[in-house]
Amino acid sequence: MTERVRLRPLIVAAAERLATAGVASPLPDAENLAAHVLGVDRMRLALHPMVEPDEAARFTALVEQRSARIPLQHLTGTAAMGEIELAVGPGVFVPRPETELLFAWALAWLETLPHDHDPVVVDLCAGTGALALAIAHARPDARVHAVELDPDALTWTRRNADDRIADGDTPITLHAADVTDPALLSELSGRVDLVVSNPPYIPDGAVLDPEVADHDPHRALFGGPDGLDVIRAMVPTIARLLRPGGATAIEHDDTNGGGVAALLAGAGFADIVEHPDLAGKPRFVVAARHSKP
Numbered sequence: 614m615t616e617r618v619r620l621r622p623l624i625v626a627a628a629e630r631l632a633t634a635g636v637a638s639p640l641p642d643a644e645n646l647a648a649h650v651l652g653v654d655r656m657r658l659a660l661h662p663m664v665e666p667d668e669a670a671r672f673t674a675l676v677e678q679r680s681a682r683i684p685l686q687h688l689t690g691t692a693a694m695g696e697i698e699l700a701v702g703p704g705v706f707v708p709r710p711e712t713e714l715l716f717a718w719a720l721a722w723l724e725t726l727p728h729d730h731d732p733v734v735v736d737l738c739a740g741t742g743a744l745a746l747a748i749a750h751a752r753p754d755a756r757v758h759a760v761e762l763d764p765d766a767l768t769w770t771r772r773n774a775d776d777r778i779a780d781g782d783t784p785i786t787l788h789a790a791d792v793t794d795p796a797l798l799s800e801l802s803g804r805v806d807l808v809v810s811n812p813p814y815i816p817d818g819a820v821l822d823p824e825v826a827d828h829d830p831h832r833a834l835f836g837g838p839d840g841l842d843v844i845r846a847m848v849p850t851i852a853r854l855l856r857p858g859g860a861t862a863i864e865h866d867d868t869n870g871g872g873v874a875a876l877l878a879g880a881g882f883a884d885i886v887e888h889p890d891l892a893g894k895p896r897f898v899v900a901a902r903h904s905k906p
């Protein structure tokens with residue numbers, strides 16, 4: 614019979630291996646992979662000081678894949694947004710922690726609405742459906758629409774939407790459409806309370822980590838020479854969709870806070886506020902529509 618193995622030295626060695634490979638957060642990644650193999654929460658790893666030999670072997674194999682710069686979330690198969698877990702993998706953008714701040718702002722803004730109607734929310738560039746589904750989970754009264762163009766990404770959006778319905782959440786409405794189409798969602802013109810978007814916004818030619826450059830779909834990443842191509846095309850549509858008093862929150866490249874604010878001001882938006890991300894970099898802009906476009 615093969616003996617059980619102590620976990621902590623395995624994790625420490627794995628973290629050293631990942632650090633050598635250039636992984637940005639080696640110890641948390643090693644712990645997350647161990648937690649994934651054991652099927653426990655990372656915070657409860659200390660309750661599992663010994664592991665079976667086959668568990669140790671699976672962990673070591675995953676560490677090797679991570680040291681080849683395969684994204685952690687592709688190895689565990691999930692990423693979080695708010696209180697929900699989303700299935701992720703090749704073909705779809707991995708939701709990022711920084712987008713949680715935009716999500717938190719959206720929930721707080723929805724709280725300010727009067728209770729005279731069910732809020733209508735649109736997520737432009739939905740990817741896994743992270744924002745749309747997390748909002749639908751947190752606000753079962755909301756009627757949430759999600760727009761995504763990429764057929765591969767849409768496979769993941771549909772899968773996650775089905776998973777959320779199976780968990781009892783209110784279904785969202787999924788639109789396979791181009792957010793740069795000026796006629797997008799014309800049936801919702803002037804009826805939307807909140808538009809959220811984490812669009813492709815990296816300026817063309819930016820140098821990216823291998824996890825991003827080799828695994829996130831390029832259509833999810835790049836927003837033209839200045840990173841604003843998709844945002845520039847979306848802003849008039851957002852203005853048309855929102856009812857007077859409605860609001861929007863748009864994530865952007867850290868070089869473009871002022872650029873997005875200027876686009877919104879040019880389209881007649883008011884109460885424009887630039888927000889930083891967890892690292893203190895400019896990351897999303899919010900604005901309100903006070904009159905008809």
Ligand SMILES: C[S@@+](CC[C@H](N)C(=O)[O-])C[C@H]1O[C@@H](n2cnc3c(N)ncnc32)[C@H](O)[C@@H]1O
Pocket residue numbers: 706707708709712737738739740741742743744760761762763766790791792793810811812813814830832833834843
């Ligand atoms: C940065 S990802 C964000 C995904 C998701 N909102 C999130 O926060 O995880 C941008 C998404 O926009 C989609 N996309 C890019 N151009 C689009 C377009 N013109 N119309 C609709 N979706 C588009 C990409 O396929 C990708 O899924």
